Structure formats: C-alpha cells, structure tokens
Amino acid sequence: MLLAIDCGNTNTVFAIWDGEQFLGTWRMATNPQRTADEYHVWLSTLMELQNVEVKITDVIISSTVPRVVFNLRVLSDRYFGTRPIVVGKPECLLPIDVRVDAGTAVGPDRLVNSVAGHDLFGGDLVIVDFGTATTFDVVDADGAYIGGVIAPGVNLSLEALHLAAAALPHVDISKPEHVVGTNTVACMQSGVFWGYVGLVREICTRIREERNRPMRIVSTGGLAPLFQQSVDLFDDFEDDLTIHGLKVIYTYNKERSETQ
Numbered sequence: 001m002l003l004a005i006d007c008g009n010t011n012t013v014f015a016i017w018d019g020e021q022f023l024g025t026w027r028m029a030t031n032p033q034r035t036a037d038e039y040h041v042w043l044s045t046l047m048e049l050q051n052v053e054v055k056i057t058d059v060i061i062s063s064t065v066p067r068v069v070f071n072l073r074v075l076s077d078r079y080f081g082t083r084p085i086v087v088g089k090p091e092c093l094l095p096i097d098v099r100v101d102a103g104t105a106v107g108p109d110r111l112v113n114s115v116a117g118h119d120l121f122g123g124d125l126v127i128v129d130f131g132t133a134t135t136f137d138v139v140d141a142d143g144a145y146i147g148g149v150i151a152p153g154v155n156l157s158l159e160a161l162h163l164a165a166a167a168l169p170h171v172d173i174s175k176p177e178h179v180v181g182t183n184t185v186a187c188m189q190s191g192v193f194w195g196y197v198g199l200v201r202e203i204c205t206r207i208r209e210e211r212n213r214p215m216r217i218v219s220t221g222g223l224a225p226l227f228q229q230s231v232d233l234f235d236d237f238e239d240d241l242t243i244h245g246l247k248v249i250y251t252y253n254k255e256r257s258e259t260q
Contacts, residue, residue, distance in 0.1 A: 001054040003080070004246040005072055007063035008109060009132040011222075014043055015243045016054060017250075024052045025243065032067035036074035059084035060250045062108040062242065085253055087112055087246070095252045097144035109242055110137045111145060116245030117218055118143035121236060124214065126207050128200060128234070129241075130221035132156060136203055138211070149203055154196055154223050161188065173223065175230045197231050204233070 002017040007030055015025040026046045047053070059076040061084050063069050069086060076084040085092050087108040096115055100106060109129070114137050117125045123141035128134070133156070136149035152160070154173050162170040171185050173192055181187035208215045219227065219234040220241040228237040238244070 001056050001058070002247065002250055003056045003059045003076075004243050004250070005059065005061045005063075005084075006109070006112070006242045006246060007061065007065055007068050007072070009064055012068070013240075013243060015240070015246075016047075016052060016056070017247050018054065022240075022243070023054065024050050025240065030065055030068065032065060034068070034071060036071045036078055039071065039075045040079045056080045056082075058082055058250065058254075060087070060246050061085070062087040062112045062246055064107050064109050085250060087249060092249065093253050093256055094249060095143070096139075097142070099140070099144050099146045106145065107135075110135060110148065112242050112245035112249065113137055113220065114139050114143070114145040114245075115248050116238070116241045119248045120238060120241075120244065121216055121218060124211075124216060126204055126215050126217050127241070128204070128217065128219045128221075128224070130154060130219070130223040130227070134196070134199070134221075136207065138207060138215075149207075151199060151203075154192060157196075158188070158192055161192075173226065175226065193230075197227065197233065200227070200233050 004015045004017060006013040010030060011027050012030045013027050016023045059080060059082055061072050073084055076082055094111060096118060098106060113127050113129060117127045117139050123139055123143050125139040127137040132153045134151045134153050138146050138148050140146045158171060158173060162168055171188050174189055175193055176186050176190040179190055179194060181190045204217050217234045218236045218238060220238050224237055228234055
C-alpha cells in the first residue's frame, strides 16, 4: 500500500492508495516540530477509527516546508520499513519536463499539480491553486511545466489587512450578498472576494493571450470550491489534485525501477 504525503505551508495531507482507489485521506496542521512518533500515533489512530487496516509498503512525499521532511523520512523508515520517494530530489523522476530558467527551484507542489493536471486533463492548462499562496501553473501541450505566477493567498491577504489596520477585524472569506458593503466585515469580504475574482480572471486572460491558444483553467486548493461555485472562472475543479499527482509520480518511478 502507498502512503502519499502532501505537506503544504498550512496543512499536511496523508492519503492511502491501494492500487485502485484511495482508502482514506486525513489532514493535519503543518508543524516542523512534530516528531515521527507523533505522526504515527495520529495516523494509526485515524486509520483505526475508519477501519482502514492495511500494511504500508511505500511512501511518497511532497513538501513545501523543507524542515518537516526529516521527520517524515524517519516515520517512513521506522514504522513502515521503507525509504520514501521525495519529490524534488534527484532520485525522484518526473513524467514531465520542467522548462524554466536554469537554477530555478520550482516548488514540489507545483510540479506535482502539473503532473496531475496533465494526467487528468491533457496539456495546455493553467492550474490555479488556492493555498497559502495563490499560484498559477502553466502546463504546455506536451505536459511540460513552463512557469507560472505567484500571488498572496486569500487568507494571507485577509490576515495582513487585519494586522496592518488596527480598526479592521479578522474575518472569514465568503461571497458577499452585495458588492457594496454596508458594514466593515461586508466591505472587507467584498474587497477580497471580488478582488481575487478579478485577479484570477485577469491573469488567466493574459496567460491565454501570451500563449496565443486556448488554455483549460483548473482550480484546486482549500478555497477553490468557494470560487468554483460562485463565479464562472474555471473549466474544471479537482479537490485532491496534488494527491493524485503523487500517485502518478510514484507509479512512474515504480515502473521505471522495475524495468531497470
């Protein structure tokens, strides 16, 4: 059984793949100080609660937080007796090309999303990931990752607004009933929601114009459902895009190792 681990700046997702389907997916807050023993107690408890009884034989990790990788490696070695595949390391092969400036370090999550997007939808994609940052990843016709755009995340913008302006409260993002707010919370929600609608629409439009071809727009990430259901911005939505990409990369590496 495969354990796929997607570690983002805010949350870490664990998912178990049995070769045909994901048996369970669990999410925890990312904490670089969490030990391998803590990971195992948490994961084994949730597996038991959901009656997921499997023996994990393989592990693949994608992490945007380098400091957590050590303890995830220890978890893999100590409790599952296997050396994990870590996206971004030389030994982890990708089924797509990465065509960016020499010396550029591309976030593992962006590469994994590009692999997943190409596997699910083909080429000529813009993948919009609503995470801690809002990222736009461009996938060429042949599946290659060719660059993208990084903007502040929605919740990060709200938090910055709250911290920088003493009179403004902390609010949750939601689609406001009206564009013109009649109280402070409504004004802030309108500014952030419609501001990000405009940001996404303008960036995707300019990418299409620069590429001079039709581009399929795919959304993913924690806040993607809010924008997906509220406005006509995206062609597709995929909740577990990164986890799917980890499964594809694992399979690719497994097949390559078996043929060598």
